[in-house]
Amino acid sequence: MAPTKLTHRHLLNFAAQKPVFFFDFDGTLVNIVPTPAEVRLRGIAKQVLEGLKGRFPLAIVSGRKLDDVRKLVGIKGAYYSGNHGVEIEGPRLSFVEPRSAKSSAFITSLGKELVGALRPFSPGVNSKIYSLSIHYRTIEPSLVPKLLREFNRLVKGPLDAGKIEVFHGKKVVEVKPPVDWNKGNAIGMITARAGKNRKPAFFGDDTTDEFGFRRVNALGGMSVFVGRRHRKTLAKYWIESPAELVGELAKFLFELG
Numbered sequence: 001m002a003p004t005k006l007t008h009r010h011l012l013n014f015a016a017q018k019p020v021f022f023f024d025f026d027g028t029l030v031n032i033v034p035t036p037a038e039v040r041l042r043g044i045a046k047q048v049l050e051g052l053k054g055r056f057p058l059a060i061v062s063g064r065k066l067d068d069v070r071k072l073v074g075i076k077g078a079y080y081s082g083n084h085g086v087e088i089e090g091p092r093l094s095f096v097e098p099r100s101a102k103s104s105a106f107i108t109s110l111g112k113e114l115v116g117a118l119r120p121f122s123p124g125v126n127s128k129i130y131s132l133s134i135h136y137r138t139i140e141p142s143l144v145p146k147l148l149r150e151f152n153r154l155v156k157g158p159l160d161a162g163k164i165e166v167f168h169g170k171k172v173v174e175v176k177p178p179v180d181w182n183k184g185n186a187i188g189m190i191t192a193r194a195g196k197n198r199k200p201a202f203f204g205d206d207t208t209d210e211f212g213f214r215r216v217n218a219l220g221g222m223s224v225f226v227g228r229r230h231r232k233t234l235a236k237y238w239i240e241s242p243a244e245l246v247g248e249l250a251k252f253l254f255e256l257g
């Protein structure tokens with residue numbers, strides 16, 4: 001079924017379900033920028049998150065490294081999850097998915113190898129302890145197929161040996177251990193930890209967020225895709241952009257009083 005356009009009215013109705021609010025970061029709370037290191041959380045977005053945090057448990061679930069996303073958001077007392085759910089920290093919770101932890105040395109050394117071998121293309125290779133991301137938004141489009149071919153050649157060995165998994169996002173390739181653990185698991189864990197009978201509301205924009213939507217739907221929560229309605233999503237709602245999302249959240253908070 002096609003998702004419904006989200007407004008603050010839907011959020012007001014959902015408030016009765018004792019929500020836990022979960023947000024992806026890049027592309028959800030902030031627009032995607034050419035190099036992820038340049039991103040900033042706008043003043044109003046931060047105020048809205050602070051406002052939510054005053055009333056509900058709040059969690060940020062990102063593909064970035066946990067430390068990185070915590071610094072970017074900077075709200076105390078929130079839950080943070082990095083590496084697509086692998087790392088989680090927050091009130092009475094500190095967790096690293098154990099199989100991912102075991103792979104961290106291998107992932108880190110593979111990251112070093114990729115930085116060296118892909119240098120001619122100068123992509124942003126971000127080594128995140130438990131996973132790697134290779135950003136190619138700033139690369140001349142005609143060079144991207146060549147970069148991806150070279151990348152595929154470099155990871156073929158570990159991929160065939162079942163030591164890694166590769167997945168593609170928005171102008172980014174992610175490398176992670178082949179562990180069946182994703183944002184949905186982190187959402188389940190945090191929801192359970194945040195208190196009895198709470199329901200998750202999750203906002204996300206990219207392929208890895210679909211795991212979150214699936215879990216949230218199974219838990220009877222609210223799933224919201226952020227972006228133009230042009231691709232298949234499991235989310236039940238959609239909203240066009242981070243700016244529009246922040247606007248509806250602000251109205252929601254205002255009406256809650």
Ligand SMILES: [Mg+2]
Pocket residue numbers: 024025026027028204205206
């Ligand atoms: Mg995103």
